[in-house]
Amino acid sequence: MKTQWEHPKTGKKKRCAGDLPYGWEQETDEKGQIIYIDHINKRTTYFDPRHAFTVEDVVVKPKRYDGNTAALEILQGRDLSDKVVLITGGNAGIGFETARSFALHGAHVILACRNLTRANKAVSLIQEEWHKARVEAMMCNLASLRSVREFAESFKAMKLPLHILVCNAAVCTQPYMLTEDNLESTFQICHLGHFLLVQCLQDVLRRSAPARVVVVSSESHRFTDLLDSCGKVDLALLSPSKKDYWSMLAYNRAKLCNILFSNELHRRLSPYGVTSNALHPGNMMYTSIHRSWWLMTFLFTLARPFTKSMQQGAATTVYCAVAPELEGLGGMYFNNCFRCQTSAQAQDPSSATSLWELSERLVAERSVGIQAL
Numbered sequence: 001m002k003t004q005w006e007h008p009k010t011g012k013k014k015r016c017a018g019d020l021p022y023g024w025e026q027e028t029d030e031k032g033q034i035i036y037i038d039h040i041n042k043r044t045t046y047f048d049p050r051h052a053f054t055v056e057d058v059v060v061k062p063k064r065y066d067g068n069t070a071a072l073e074i075l076q077g078r079d080l081s082d083k084v085v086l087i088t089g090g091n092a093g094i095g096f097e098t099a100r101s102f103a104l105h106g107a108h109v110i111l112a113c114r115n116l117t118r119a120n121k122a123v124s125l126i127q128e129e130w131h132k133a134r135v136e137a138m139m140c141n142l143a144s145l146r147s148v149r150e151f152a153e154s155f156k157a158m159k160l161p162l163h164i165l166v167c168n169a170a171v172c173t174q175p176y177m178l179t180e181d182n183l184e185s186t187f188q189i190c191h192l193g194h195f196l197l198v199q200c201l202q203d204v205l206r207r208s209a210p211a212r213v214v215v216v217s218s219e220s221h222r223f224t225d226l227l228d229s230c231g232k233v234d235l236a237l238l239s240p241s242k243k244d245y246w247s248m249l250a251y252n253r254a255k256l257c258n259i260l261f262s263n264e265l266h267r268r269l270s271p272y273g274v275t276s277n278a279l280h281p282g283n284m285m286y287t288s289i290h291r292s293w294w295l296m297t298f299l300f301t302l303a304r305p306f307t308k309s310m311q312q313g314a315a316t317t318v319y320c321a322v323a324p325e326l327e328g329l330g331g332m333y334f335n336n337c338f339r340c341q342t343s344a345q346a347q348d349p350s351s352a353t354s355l356w357e358l359s360e361r362l363v364a365e366r367s368v369g370i371q372a373l
Contacts (some may be wrong), residue, residue: 016050065337071101071314081106088171092120097314103133112140142193143179152200161208167194167215176245184239190254195359209273214320217258217278222343224252233354242255263354266330279316282308
């Protein structure tokens with residue numbers, strides 16, 4: 001007797017589920033055929049009584065999201081109370097909405113920020129919305145490799161797992177500035193600080209597997225390159241002198257670094273259950289990232305009615321962090337919650353390896369005792 005079958009026209013599948021109804025028993029007659037005996041009503045049949053209560057097999061397809069989707073929509077119905085999430089730059093803009101969305105769904109969220117006053121204000125705003133939200137702020141200045149290392153040690157001292165690490169913090173259109181590590185600030189804040197942070201926390205991520213790293217990049221990665229005449233990533237392009245500096249080009253290069261870093265990180269850590277994906281949050285959203293240049297602020301203000309909200313901007317970050325269909329998958333780039341092709345150089349594994357080796361050297365020259373991946 002078949003217990004599962006498919007409708008010849010609709011293709012719908014049904015099956016018999018569970019035990020026989022109370023009072024029924026399955027036996028075999030003298031011809032070897034299965035019969036069903038109803039002891040209560042004293043009758044016998046060849047028809048499986050469970051056919052009256054068949055269950056339709058429904059294939060649940062992943063919900064499709066787009067540029068209009070908000071982060072809270074993606075998390076609808078999700079319980080993240082067993083997750084620890086770390087977000088850099090989570091006190092404002094997209095980072096704040098990302099942190100808020102996770103915290104309102106039960107996750108333990110840690111904001112790694114350089115300005116503790118603003119970070120604590122962000123914590124208060126989230127806790128005012130839900131008094132049970134587990135969210136806290138910690139000092140981490142990506143423009144200082146020393147600060148990154150101190151933050152990592154403080155985080156490890158908390159003895160927490162780390163399931164989701166969101167590399168969100170960034171700067172754009174900054175005037176030329178060198179960090180205390182003698183590197184151009186856009187490059188260090190957007191890329192090298194995050195590179196060191198992941199290096200310092202790699203052991204925590206591996207112990208917490210399955211874990212995910214989400215790197216916020218940008219479509220602007222398409223409008224630049226990083227290689228010298230020998231095909232190697234050129235430090236003179238990433239951290240140029242003042243006379244060769246242009247703020248938008250520095251940002252574009254840093255965003256290309258983000259994708260190359262994410263790809264190489266996934267290649268190195270995926271065997272240990274840690275995946276990494278990069279993403280573009282949206283075009284010309286009105287955040288504080290452009291505050292350094294009045295012209296960009298003016299342009300972003302004009303575009304504001306036609307661009308995503310902060311909740312929509314955080315959606316792709318949240319999608320990459322929690323989507324069940326991405327479990328175990330990485331080395332990809334997303335826009336509007338869809339996988340997209342990057343520029344040719346962003347897909348180049350030799351460029352990713354070259355950037356990784358350069359980043360390791362820069363960190364090693366300025367730090368002591370950092371374990372290489």
